[in-house]
Amino acid sequence: MNKLFYPRLAVINIKKNSKTYFPFILTCICTIMMFYIMYAISINKGLDGVNGSESLKTLLSLGTIVIGIFSAIFLFYTNSFLIKRRKKEIGLYNVLGLEKKHIAKILCFECIFTSVISLTAGLIGGIILNKLMFLLLIKMLNFKVSFGFSISVPSIIKTLIVFCSIFFVTLLSNLFQIKILKPIELLKGSEQGEKEPKTKWIMTIIGLAALCGGYGIALNVKSPLAALNLFFGAVILVMIGTYALFTAGSIAVLKFLRKQKNFYYKTEHFISVSGMMYRMKQNAVGLANICILSTAVLVMLSTTISLYAGMEDLLKLRYPRNIVVTARETNKNQIQKLDETLDSELKSGKIDMKDKLYYLDNSLEVIKKDSKFLCVNKNTDKSKVSMIEVIPISDYNRLEGKNITLHDNEVIFFSKVKNYTDDTINIDNKSFKIKQRLDKPVDGLNNSMIDLVDTYIIFVNNIDDVGKNSFKEYTTAFNIKGTNKEILSISDKLNKKFSENKIKANAESAVAGREEFLSLYGGLFFLGIFLGALFLMATVLIIYYKQISEGYEDKERFEIMQKVGMDKSEIKKTIRSQVLMVFFLPLVFTVIHIAFAFPMITKMLAVLGLKNVNLFILSTAGTIIVFAAIYTIVFSLTARVYYKIVE
Amino acid sequence: MKLLEVNNLKKIYSSRFGGNQVQALSNVTFSVEKGEYVAIMGESGSGKTTLLNILASLDKPTSGEVLLQGKNIVAIKESEITAFRRENLGFVFQDFNLLDTFSLKDNIFLPLVLSRKSYGEMAKRLKPIAEKLGIEDILEKFPYEVSGGQKQRAAVARALITDPQLILADEPTGALDSKSTDQLLKLFSEINNEGQTIVMVTHSTKAASHAGRVLFIKDGEVFHQLYRGSMSKEEMFEKISNTLTVITTGGAANE
Numbered sequence: 001m002n003k004l005f006y007p008r009l010a011v012i013n014i015k016k017n018s019k020t021y022f023p024f025i026l027t028c029i030c031t032i033m034m035f036y037i038m039y040a041i042s043i044n045k046g047l048d049g050v051n052g053s054e055s056l057k058t059l060l061s062l063g064t065i066v067i068g069i070f071s072a073i074f075l076f077y078t079n080s081f082l083i084k085r086r087k088k089e090i091g092l093y094n095v096l097g098l099e100k101k102h103i104a105k106i107l108c109f110e111c112i113f114t115s116v117i118s119l120t121a122g123l124i125g126g127i128i129l130n131k132l133m134f135l136l137l138i139k140m141l142n143f144k145v146s147f148g149f150s151i152s153v154p155s156i157i158k159t160l161i162v163f164c165s166i167f168f169v170t171l172l173s174n175l176f177q178i179k180i181l182k183p184i185e186l187l188k189g190s191e192q193g194e195k196e197p198k199t200k201w202i203m204t205i206i207g208l209a210a211l212c213g214g215y216g217i218a219l220n221v222k223s224p225l226a227a228l229n230l231f232f233g234a235v236i237l238v239m240i241g242t243y244a245l246f247t248a249g250s251i252a253v254l255k256f257l258r259k260q261k262n263f264y265y266k267t268e269h270f271i272s273v274s275g276m277m278y279r280m281k282q283n284a285v286g287l288a289n290i291c292i293l294s295t296a297v298l299v300m301l302s303t304t305i306s307l308y309a310g311m312e313d314l315l316k317l318r319y320p321r322n323i324v325v326t327a328r329e330t331n332k333n334q335i336q337k338l339d340e341t342l343d344s345e346l347k348s349g350k351i352d353m354k355d356k357l358y359y360l361d362n363s364l365e366v367i368k369k370d371s372k373f374l375c376v377n378k379n380t381d382k383s384k385v386s387m388i389e390v391i392p393i394s395d396y397n398r399l400e401g402k403n404i405t406l407h408d409n410e411v412i413f414f415s416k417v418k419n420y421t422d423d424t425i426n427i428d429n430k431s432f433k434i435k436q437r438l439d440k441p442v443d444g445l446n447n448s449m450i451d452l453v454d455t456y457i458i459f460v461n462n463i464d465d466v467g468k469n470s471f472k473e474y475t476t477a478f479n480i481k482g483t484n485k486e487i488l489s490i491s492d493k494l495n496k497k498f499s500e501n502k503i504k505a506n507a508e509s510a511v512a513g514r515e516e517f518l519s520l521y522g523g524l525f526f527l528g529i530f531l532g533a534l535f536l537m538a539t540v541l542i543i544y545y546k547q548i549s550e551g552y553e554d555k556e557r558f559e560i561m562q563k564v565g566m567d568k569s570e571i572k573k574t575i576r577s578q579v580l581m582v583f584f585l586p587l588v589f590t591v592i593h594i595a596f597a598f599p600m601i602t603k604m605l606a607v608l609g610l611k612n613v614n615l616f617i618l619s620t621a622g623t624i625i626v627f628a629a630i631y632t633i634v635f636s637l638t639a640r641v642y643y644k645i646v647e
Numbered sequence: 648m649k650l651l652e653v654n655n656l657k658k659i660y661s662s663r664f665g666g667n668q669v670q671a672l673s674n675v676t677f678s679v680e681k682g683e684y685v686a687i688m689g690e691s692g693s694g695k696t697t698l699l700n701i702l703a704s705l706d707k708p709t710s711g712e713v714l715l716q717g718k719n720i721v722a723i724k725e726s727e728i729t730a731f732r733r734e735n736l737g738f739v740f741q742d743f744n745l746l747d748t749f750s751l752k753d754n755i756f757l758p759l760v761l762s763r764k765s766y767g768e769m770a771k772r773l774k775p776i777a778e779k780l781g782i783e784d785i786l787e788k789f790p791y792e793v794s795g796g797q798k799q800r801a802a803v804a805r806a807l808i809t810d811p812q813l814i815l816a817d818e819p820t821g822a823l824d825s826k827s828t829d830q831l832l833k834l835f836s837e838i839n840n841e842g843q844t845i846v847m848v849t850h851s852t853k854a855a856s857h858a859g860r861v862l863f864i865k866d867g868e869v870f871h872q873l874y875r876g877s878m879s880k881e882e883m884f885e886k887i888s889n890t891l892t893v894i895t896t897g898g899a900a901n902e
Binding site for chain 2 (some may be wrong): 052196261262265267268274275277278385556560561563564565566567
């Protein structure tokens with residue numbers, strides 16, 4: 001036999017199956033590209049030396065791992081779809097006289113061709129797009145990095161290793177499938193699995209319970225810290241619920257509908273209900289996958305967009321002035337030294353200090369018991385702890401420009417805790433009368449904890465009167481003029497002086513903070529877009545393959561119905577409604593998932609400092625609309641392929 | 648009373664750009680009386696499937712007319728044709744054409760559901776038919792769970808349930824074993840005795856020998872026909888097979 005026989009046959013096969021192979025190769029190329037780019041960026045030296053570059057790199061290498069794992073699962077899944085579709089063709093080869101080892105040879109060649117094509121195209125595309133993506137990242141992070149066009153050899157090697165192994169494993173599974181099948185089964189390969197699905201009540205109930213549990217957690221979570229702890233559990237429950245309800249729940253509902261004789265035996269319902277039953281049986285897992293992937297994409301994008309866009313608010317909260325100096329566990333002596341150092345340092349540099357504010361505060365960790373607060377030691381369960389911040393009234397008067405005098409047993413009070421309406425506050429068995437309640441937090445104070453734990457702020461005559469005073473903290477903040485670089489160097493100089501003079505204090509600049517935030521949230525945003533694109537691509541491909549396989553199966557049904565007396569337009573209508581229902585079900589569930597997750601994610605964002613709920617609503621709604629639009633476009637494009645097959 | 652009249656039916660298939668023309672039916676004329684059981688025989692390519700498709704209003708003839716109870720079905724508008732087919736014709740196919748997503752019962756109900764009948768009426772109609780065909784016990788089963796003969800009986804039930812003027816059967820025994828074939832032919836004879844008109848296209852001499860009349864088609868024309876009269880099935884069988892021999896060996900018909 002001609003040496004070129006097998007390779008040629010392999011090429012012919014790929015060409016002949018181009019309707020399914022072309023999207024597969026395209027997916028391979030895209031995943032390879034993404035993997036290469038992500039890894040190349042994560043090891044790019046250009047990112048070194050910027051504030052927060054370490055966390056950014058960790059983030060990006062985590063992204064690389066996610067892309068790798070996801071590509072493996074996804075390519076394996078699509079490959080199994082391809083081979084299932086081709087069983088008949090392979091069976092025919094076998095019947096026509098090709099032995100299984102010959103078929104294996106053909107499959108090997110096919111695998112080699114697709115791998116070589118996708119790796120070459122993927123790497124070339126990756127190398128070209130790498131620069132663009134890096135530019136985008138730099139732009140998002142506001143970095144100023146000089147770099148040239150570069151090819152990352154380590155990334156190429158890693159990409160080759162990862163994807164060659166993926167291709168090799170898929171080839172092995174294909175060969176195994178061929179080996180265990182008999183030719184007669186191969187011939188029938190794609191016509192199996194037409195049994196009516198059984199109703200799985202237990203699974204339906206489990207699914208329902210899991211979904212309700214997940215939603216319940218999301219809705220009932222009180223504190224942001226609890227949200228962080230419970231989020232993972234809620235996600236798992238919702239995932240279980242989604243899979244169980246898509247597979248078992250849908251069938252249970254349809255079977256119930258079928259039992260309603262007067263509903264079922266209506267022209268509009270008759271064909272749809274039974275058709276849906278089989279569609280759901282075959283597609284439930286795929287649809288659940290689409291649903292979960294879409295939810296992941298949307299959550300990721302909406303949160304990262306909000307964080308990125310809401311960063312300035314965050315910075316303002318954390319840095320009321322462009323330099324903030326804090327001294328923890330401090331005392332009078334230290335504070336005096338600190339102020340002196342600060343003054344002399346700024347004077348010697350001839351730097352104007354503007355808008356200076358300073359205050360002392362003492363944070364108490366307390367537990368509320370019968371409307372009394374008790375200070376706690378360090379071993380207490382942190383999730384039950386509340387905070388009391390004690391600040392001298394003199395600082396309050398200065399910050400707010402007021403002149404209030406208090407008796408020793410009086411306080412001015414502020415808290416966001418809703419159900420605290422007492423006229424007094426009792427701390428470690430010492431009772432204080434609340435003279436005045438404030439309705440908004442005082443500007444300039446460090447208010448970052450208010451939304452995380454139950455916090456009570458009291459202004460008193462003498463802060464040593466209240467509780468233990470081991471955590472006294474002195475904060476001073478001020479604005480200085482200068483370029484970012486100058487401000488950075490001043491804060492560095494201050495820190496150096498503090499440690500020289502043995503002052504336990506730390507100067508931070510808003511500039512450095514911005515860089516850190518940018519590299520973290522910008523990195524997250526970048527990763528969100530990247531993974532979002534990957535998941536979206538997966539979703540698109542699953543929809544496409546589903547449409548094709550549906551098409552081939554529906555073709556026969558379509559013909560029979562026509563013979564039995566249904567006219568073409570009627571058939572088209574019922575098929576259309578079924579296809580619409582099947583493919584928009586995941587989208588509907590995705591939106592429901594997100595609606596329920598919303599309160600929980602809002603609380604988690606509060607932990608990260610983002611309190612602008614409107615911004616989050618906006619970005620969530622925006623991403624949902626964009627996603628739904630893309631989904632609809634993909635659907636209508638693939639639907640065209642479907643109708644072509646059916647007719 | 649004539650139920651079906653076929654006059655000068657002609658069908659020419661041409662390839663898309665009119666290059667090759669194939670004449671499937673050149674000039675077919677015959678009629679079927681109400682209550683008759685007619686078999687149409689002929690070799691592959693003789694035009695019998697084309698004829699049946701035209702009778703079933705699935706295809707349009709190039710010229711000629713088909714009258715069902717005096718109404719020309721060739722002239723029925725496209726939009727009304729499916730409803731017409733559903734109400735007046737019953738079909739039995741070689742490969743059953745049952746939908747595997749439906750139980751046998753739902754398959755049988757399909758034409759009624761399409762005609763928007765109530766469930767009560769459907770159930771009422773099904774009962775005697777299912778009894779007659781001996782499929783009461785398997786109504787809830789799915790096509791893939793039952794034998795070929797059972798599937799074909801379900802298909803017959805589907806054809807009968809609309810109470811059609813005419814049953815058109817296309818090689819109904821083609822995919823059945825000999826026992827199921829016997830059962831089905833017996834069934835056809837029974838429903839014919841009850842007054843149901845049947846037109847059956849078949850290859851099988853045995854199947855045709857059950858009919859009251861056999862039409863032979865050759866090269867797109869009715870070549871010959873045999874009346875059963877008072878002949879027994881065996882005599883009919885012999886007559887048919889003699890005629891087939893004459894047709895295939897190319898002799899002219901003498902009778």
